[in-house]
Structure formats: C-alpha cells, structure tokens
Amino acid sequence: MYFDSLTAAWDMAGHGPYVWSAYAITLAVVASLIILPHRRARRAQQLLVRAPSGGTSDADQDPTKGGDNASQA
Amino acid sequence: MRSDSLGFCRQLFVRHLRCGVRRVEEVFNSLVFFLMVVTLFPLGIGPDSNTLRELSPGIFWVVALLSALSVSGRLFSADFEDGSLEQLAVSGHPLGLCAMAEVLAHWVLSGLTLVVAAPVFALMLNMVPAAIPTLMLSLVLGTLCLSLLGGIGAALTVGVRRGALLLSLVMIPLTVPVLIFGTSAVGEAAIGYDPSRWIALMGAFAAMGLLLAPLAIGAGLRISLEQ
Amino acid sequence: MWKIIHKFGSPPWFFRFATKAVQWLLPLMLIALAVGCVWGLLYAPPDFRQGNSYRIIFIHVPAAVVALAGYYVMAFAGLVSLVWKIKMADVAMRAVAPVGAALTFVALVTGAIWGKPTWGAWWVWDARITSMLILLFLYVGVVALFEAYENPEVAAKACAVLSLVGTVNIPIIYKSVDWWYSLHQPASIKFTGESAIDASMLYPLLVNIGAFYLLFAVVVMMNMRATLLETHTNAAWLREAVD
Numbered sequence: 001m002y003f004d005s006l007t008a009a010w011d012m013a014g015h016g017p018y019v020w021s022a023y024a025i026t027l028a029v030v031a032s033l034i035i036l037p038h039r040r041a042r043r044a045q046q047l048l049v050r051a052p053s054g055g056t057s058d059a060d061q062d063p064t065k066g067g068d069n070a071s072q073a
Numbered sequence: 074m075r076s077d078s079l080g081f082c083r084q085l086f087v088r089h090l091r092c093g094v095r096r097v098e099e100v101f102n103s104l105v106f107f108l109m110v111v112t113l114f115p116l117g118i119g120p121d122s123n124t125l126r127e128l129s130p131g132i133f134w135v136v137a138l139l140s141a142l143s144v145s146g147r148l149f150s151a152d153f154e155d156g157s158l159e160q161l162a163v164s165g166h167p168l169g170l171c172a173m174a175e176v177l178a179h180w181v182l183s184g185l186t187l188v189v190a191a192p193v194f195a196l197m198l199n200m201v202p203a204a205i206p207t208l209m210l211s212l213v214l215g216t217l218c219l220s221l222l223g224g225i226g227a228a229l230t231v232g233v234r235r236g237a238l239l240l241s242l243v244m245i246p247l248t249v250p251v252l253i254f255g256t257s258a259v260g261e262a263a264i265g266y267d268p269s270r271w272i273a274l275m276g277a278f279a280a281m282g283l284l285l286a287p288l289a290i291g292a293g294l295r296i297s298l299e300q
Numbered sequence: 301m302w303k304i305i306h307k308f309g310s311p312p313w314f315f316r317f318a319t320k321a322v323q324w325l326l327p328l329m330l331i332a333l334a335v336g337c338v339w340g341l342l343y344a345p346p347d348f349r350q351g352n353s354y355r356i357i358f359i360h361v362p363a364a365v366v367a368l369a370g371y372y373v374m375a376f377a378g379l380v381s382l383v384w385k386i387k388m389a390d391v392a393m394r395a396v397a398p399v400g401a402a403l404t405f406v407a408l409v410t411g412a413i414w415g416k417p418t419w420g421a422w423w424v425w426d427a428r429i430t431s432m433l434i435l436l437f438l439y440v441g442v443v444a445l446f447e448a449y450e451n452p453e454v455a456a457k458a459c460a461v462l463s464l465v466g467t468v469n470i471p472i473i474y475k476s477v478d479w480w481y482s483l484h485q486p487a488s489i490k491f492t493g494e495s496a497i498d499a500s501m502l503y504p505l506l507v508n509i510g511a512f513y514l515l516f517a518v519v520v521m522m523n524m525r526a527t528l529l530e531t532h533t534n535a536a537w538l539r540e541a542v543d
Contacts (some may be wrong), residue, residue, distance in 0.1 A: 001342045002342060002344065002345055013346075015417050018416060019356055022410045023337065026410060029403075030403070030515060033515070034515075034518070035418035035520070036525045037522035037525070040523075040529075041529050045529055048539065048542055056437065062511070
C-alpha cells in the first residue's frame, strides 16, 4: 500500500474528505442503480406468480408455488 | 410527395406570412418582450456602461434564445388543435416540408424583425458600434437556427400537456452551439478581430439544420398526431 | 449480424439471455470495481502536482466516458426502433436513459469535488464539466419526454427522434464548448492533464473504465428484464421462465 497506515490513508494529506466523499457518493449511486431494478423485477415476478394464469390453459399452473429466489442475480 | 408539393408549400409559406403580418400584435409583443428582458439585465447587473459593453454580446444572445423559446411553443399548436395538421399529414404532401413552410414564415416574422430592431437594443446595452453589423449578420443565421431547433422541439411536444416547459428543456441544450458561435462572433468583432470563422460555423450549422430539420420535424409531427 | 439483432429482438430470448448474463456479469463487475477502486485509492502513487485528490480520476473518468457512450447507445437503440420497428429497442432505450443520466450526475459531482482541492473552487466552468452538464440536460430532456407522453410506444418514438437529433448535435456542442472555453481562458490547465499518464495510474483507471462499462451493461439488462416482467404479464413464456 502506498500509505504508511490506515489513518494516513483516511487523511490523504488533507485531501481525505474530498476523495472519500467522492467515492462514497459514487458507490451510493452505483448501489442504487443495481438495487432499484432488482426490486422492480422481484416485485413484478411476485405479482406474476400470484396472479391467476391470464391467457394460458395450463392446468398445471400452481399459483401457490411460491416465488422464485434462485433465478435472480 | 406529389408533383405539386413544392408549389403547395410555397403557397403555405406565403399564407402563413400573410396571417402573421396581419397579427401585428404578435410581432409587436415579441419586440416588447425583448425590450423588457434587455432592460432586466442592467437592472440586475448594474448600470455601469463598461460592464454592460463587455457583457452585451452574451446578454443579447441569451435574450434572443429566450424569446425564440417562448415563441416556438406556439408554432404548431393552433394547427394541431383545429385539425389542419392532420389534414396536412394525409394530404400526400411531405409533412416535413409543409411544416418547414410554417417554420420559415415564423422565422421571417420573429427572427428577421429582431435583426431589424437589433441596433436599437445593441445601443441600449452599450455595445461597441463596430460590432453591430456582425451582430446583425450573426442574428440572421442564428435566429434561423433557433427557429429550426424550435420547430423540432415544438413538433415533438405539441400534443403534450405542459409542453412549453418540456420544449425549453428539450431545446436549450441543442441551442448551445448557436449561443457560443453568436457571442464569439460579436465578441471578436467588438475587439476588432475578424469574426468570419464564427459566422462560417454558424452558417454551416444553419445549412445542416435546413437539411435535417424537415426530417425531424416531419417525424415529430407524425408522432404527436399519433397520440 | 442480422440474426443477432433478431435474437435480441425476441423478448423470450432476450429475457433468458439477460437473466444468465446478469448472473455472471454482476459479480464480475463488482470484483472489477473493487479491484480498480482499491488499487486507485490505496496503491497508486499520488500525483506530482495534485497530490492525493487526483485519485478521484478513477471514478470521474469512467463515469464520464460511459455516460457519453451511453447516449450513443440510447440513440442507436432509438434508430433501430424507428427504422426496424423492433420493440425490444424501445425497452432498451427506456432502460438506458436514467442510467446514463445517473452516471453523468456522478461525473459532475465527482468533478466538482475534485475541483475544490485542485483549483480552489467547487465549480469551474471548464470545457469538460460544462459539456458534461449539457449532456445531463440532454439526458433529462429524453427522460422528461418519455414521461410526458401517455402512450409508451409513441413516447419511445418521440424519444428516438430526440436522441438522434441530440446525437448529431453532441459533437458540435462539445467542440463549440471547447472553443468557447479556450477563447475565454487561454492559459488553462486541462482537467485530466495533457501530460502522459503513468502506467501505475493508467492500469487502475482502465480496470475501472471496464468495470463501469460492465456496470452499464448489467444495470441496463436488469432494467430491461424488470420492464419485461412488468409488461408481459400474460405471456406464457415469461411464466415458464420464471417458474
């Protein structure tokens, strides 16, 4: 590591607040960019599974099968 | 495109011009609007003539942009509302070209009147007199660009609620080059340099606009009519 | 090539593809991002002139690069939608717009934060930041236009036209802002420095640029998946894919 200690890395010779806040804001935006569509997809998927089959005549369709969880990234 | 399309569009253009000239209050209103906004700047910045002189190219062009924006909103709305736009769309004439007739008539009425009135406003802002011819030339081309861009924005937003605000939102970033070319041209002329580079750039932008705007405006109007 | 476009144009195919792609690429992206950030923050040496504040470059530049590229992706999707009338292109365009806007926002904020210790001011009207700001306006215009129309199909067409107009304009805007800036501030320091960037700084930058491109692809695909789930509620293929 370039810095001598963790405190030195936090301080960055006075530039610490700028660098760390910039990274924090960026990572917050990145996190929300990922979480929002994930939530949207999950919600839509749950509605899909719960709703009675609209156009299919598939008798095997079991709405109480419960949501997925494994197929989501 | 019908064989008589060009003639038809020329007639449209003349008709829009005549209608616009008859509604003198509209032309008058836009000039007064311009005068009022020009007055706001010294009120806001201070009456110091040197500051005003330095800032005058920028102020002039910002005001020109704002008035172009406020006027573009009404470009197609009347025809949209009374159904004549739909008639044009199914008439067999190219919609973009017909729309251009209206846009160009609009330019003559609003943009070119601004060019004629420009020296008065320029002197109010204490602009260097030597820069005024350049100002007028750049305005001829610049207002054309602004009318074309306004036409594109209006075509996309004519059927939408609160379209005026959306129009500004959509148009302003696209007009940045016009602003920059215009102020640079006048600014250079004011300090005695040759502005032809900027005028040429503005001219190129206008030429490109004349070629591409009919496509965008036609597409935009059809989309708005689909709603 | 035509086959590929057709494949992507099919919602069932795309849904399955995107689900798998996200499963693989999301972890990969997170790793790349972590590597790039840790490297840039803690292991790269400080800059000779700017000291440690330059480390913001490792997030500012990738965000800016992908934000600009994203606009072209959006415009291309718009073109495909208008010309070949492929619905999935509409979905793609709708997914890209807010992501691009968010990344532009990140580029602007990190640029401003970088500016304070470097040049003493929170906001400096230099060519690059000003161009980024205008790019943000262009994105916001597209998003606003989408929301303004009630019919999403018609909205997509309008946004396609707008993004194409914007695409033609972007090089002109960037160039004119460049000229504007050099006209008013002749002796200026370019934001990322014209000096050649050292390898020890270049590599983490490249890693993060890659990470941000992956982020873009992953998030857009996730958004498209979510839109498909929301709108194709009666499609049998969707239920099968989900169960």
